[in-house]
Amino acid sequence: xxxxxxxxxxxxxxTQQQLAEQVGVSRQTINAIEKGNYVPSTTLSLKLxxxxxxxxxxxxxxxxxx
Amino acid sequence: MxxxxxxxxxxxxxxxxxxxxxLVFFVLCLSxxxxxFGLQYPMISLTPPMDEEWTIFKFYPRITQGGWFxxxxxxxxxxxxxxxxxxxxxxxxxxxxxxxxxxxxxxxxNMVLVLLTTLFIYGGSYLTCxxxxxxxxFLFFIIKYNIxxxxxxxxxxx
Numbered sequence: 035x036x037x038x039x040x041x042x043x044x045x046x047x048x049t050q051q052q053l054a055e056q057v058g059v060s061r062q063t064i065n066a067i068e069k070g071n072y073v074p075s076t077t078l079s080l081k082l083x084x085x086x087x088x089x090x091x092x093x094x095x096x097x098x099x100x
Numbered sequence: 101m102x103x104x105x106x107x108x109x110x111x112x113x114x115x116x117x118x119x120x121x122x123l124v125f126f127v128l129c130l131s132x133x134x135x136x137f138g139l140q141y142p143m144i145s146l147t148p149p150m151d152e153e154w155t156i157f158k159f160y161p162r163i164t165q166g167g168w169f170x171x172x173x174x175x176x177x178x179x180x181x182x183x184x185x186x187x188x189x190x191x192x193x194x195x196x197x198x199x200x201x202x203x204x205x206x207x208x209x210n211m212v213l214v215l216l217t218t219l220f221i222y223g224g225s226y227l228t229c230x231x232x233x234x235x236x237x238f239l240f241f242i243i244k245y246n247i248x249x250x251x252x253x254x255x256x257x258x
Contacts, residue, residue: 059192065256066194075193 036095040068042086057081106187115182122175129168140167180238184245198248206241 043053050068054061057078066072074082083090188195210233217229 059194060190062253062256063192063194066252069256071255072194072197078193 035073035097035100036070037067038093039064039082042088042093043068046086048085053082053085056085104187104191106185106191107182109187109189111182112186115179115184115186118175118179118182122172122179125168125175126172129172143170176235180235180242184238184241188249194252195249198252199245202245202248203241205244206237209240210237 043050048056050061050064054064057064058081059078063072063074067074079090079094083093086093213236214233217226217233221229
């Protein structure tokens with residue numbers, strides 16, 4: 035799965051720690067999501083989309099391999 | 101709301117302390133006979149004495165003498181559960197996934213060991229191995245979980 039988390043975070047001028055605190059996870063989890071090492075759950079994905087006020091599909095997209 | 105059955109993080113330290121106490125106690129009782137045989141206390145048993153015939157699905161409640169081995173096993177059981185199933189200070193879904201994957205790995209590795217033991221080891225040695233396996237699952241899990249958690253934090257530190 036691909037994501038634009040880092041881009042959206044830069045647009046909103048948020049650090050990983052700030053974003054992590056807003057959605058209730060650790061900073062390492064946010065880093066893992068941005069690197070593509072971890073696929074977040076539906077709940078976490080929706081929380082992230084709500085932080086950026088964007089639809090879920092704008093932040094997370096399926097890969098060709100998915 | 102998802103229920104979390106994990107203990108508070110403070111139980112991890114209690115668990116490690118219990119494991120250390122159990123290990124020290126085990127070594128002391130093996131080394132000093134007076135300590136081992138002085139620790140007799142009455143406890144309930146459901147199996148007949150060794151010289152009597154035992155029928156499966158039939159229980160023979162009686163009072164027998166327990167001792168240091170039962171104490172060590174109890175401390176090990178409780179210690180392993182506390183260490184293995186304590187929350188992290190920062191618990192989130194990623195750590196929960198690492199915990200689940202480590203648990204599956206530990207169970208599979210342990211079952212392979214049980215299988216190999218069953219096929220290649222016999223007699224009293226087999227019973228000794230079987231006595232260890234309840235704890236080996238937890239030990240494999242604790243080792244695998246801590247390694248995975250360390251690698252996760254190290255790889256995502258930037």
